[in-house]
Amino acid sequence: MRDVRPYLVPGDGVVSYSAWFLNGDEVRPLPEYLEGWDPDTDLELERIVSVDLRTLAQQCGLDNDEDLTLTVSWTGASSDMVEVGYSAILKPDQTVRIVLPGARVGGALNIRTTVSLANFRPNARPGTVRWEGSILSQHIQRLVLQGEGAMFPVSTVDFAGTPYGTYASWTLQTSTELETPFLGGFLLLINSRDLEFQAAISAESKTPRQQLLLDQLEAGVASILMVLALDAQRELIDRDWPAGSTGEVLDSYLKVALKQGIDLPVRGEDVVDFRSRLESAVREAGWGRLFH
């Protein structure tokens, strides 16, 4: 959804944001999910921001020599803590390098690049930007840092004596607080009694049987999220949820479920139909073991 602002902003393409690249032994495009992340290591990212300054000034009603600021900051989706990585006067082609400090990032981040007015314009014409810091253009990159290549934080515990079934292989700690960060409320717990399942998760090269166990896990997790989404559908529908929130994640699962015409079973005899539709929806969306 495009932001609507009470002043003129540049049209599409006037400010151009390259992809973010991850610097290191080799430079590679920054993925949305960065697996194998180590909190003791800082991450250096780089991108180029290009802008046609003359066109921008014309379209926004600014003088050609008006200073604009290029700023990069990031916000932790789970804590909402913000840090600034870069801030400088905007030039036509600018290489931006930032360092994400391992000790102060983790989980999901939103990396925000903005072009904003550098100085107050006391004589701004109506409809043109006036206040310093007013955003003329922005780009937000989502990045999920994962310590062990899993969608969720994962922990292992002996289920005996817990509220979970002693012989269950796993359970998903969930949250129905829709505004809160998804990664803060969800935790995949593995039963330490199921040694085969643990081995399947930790194996670097999976046997076909181990892969099948993981496919079952993936489908099972997706099914739970879809059921939670259906249960919360009245609150989920027609709202914009914060990036990385439980509401945003469940809303995406709800869309899949509704597309398949699934609703939660009301009567006992509905369960059979519900189960087959749920399994179908999960597979069609690409989760779990797929048909070949």
Added chain:
Amino acid sequence: MSVLFPRLPQEIAKAEYQRLLTGELVTPETSHPFQVYSPVGGRRADSNEIDELAGQLAGLAAEFGYPESAGDSNRIAFDRRAAPLLRALMDIGWSEAEARGIWSFMALVALPDLTRWRFGITNQERWVASDLTRHTWSRLWWQAVVFDKDPDLLDALTESDLNQLLERRKIGGDPRLVLAVGRAVLGATHESVPRRALIRDVAARLMRRLAFIDVRALTDDQLVALCRSTAGISLETLATHPEEARALDAS
């Protein structure tokens, strides 16, 4: 290398909290049979460190009346001193400090007696972490982060002030902004305007500005000017509309 503390999964934490509500005697422990750890990010805290942490916090609390019941002012004064101490005792990364399970462990396993002394047992969110700005211990650790560059300001702000600033995460997540707003509010006084009303009005005005302004792009001087001018407008508005100030103060 930073330290990893034990985490209590949410369902386990809720079950422990229910035990607490039923009146079971809860004594401090250094571990829980169902605790888990982050798989990466540092070395695990040992039981001596957790014991030391509990001991130092209990020692500090004793200066404010613990284990006897204490009034609000003493318990809030404890908070202010405990925040930097807790952060010093828990050398953890931000990613670790975002994990709700750590804080549930602190309240329900390592520090149940202190948690009960500070907040009683009726409010679950003080024990089982969900909102980091509301949990007994996570709020203090994060306050120490936010006020790291001006700890005196933390002492000068009331509990209500902190709630207004820190629970609005677009403000509370940005330490530089919190410090600038806090200083601006303390510097704007009028005999007919209660501070609670002033800070509520300032925070609301700033939130509207933040929809269009990237405060991270502002220089320090620009940010101070923005906060001071916002506080000035709020003060003037509330001083000329005392009924509005009273309503804000009471809400």
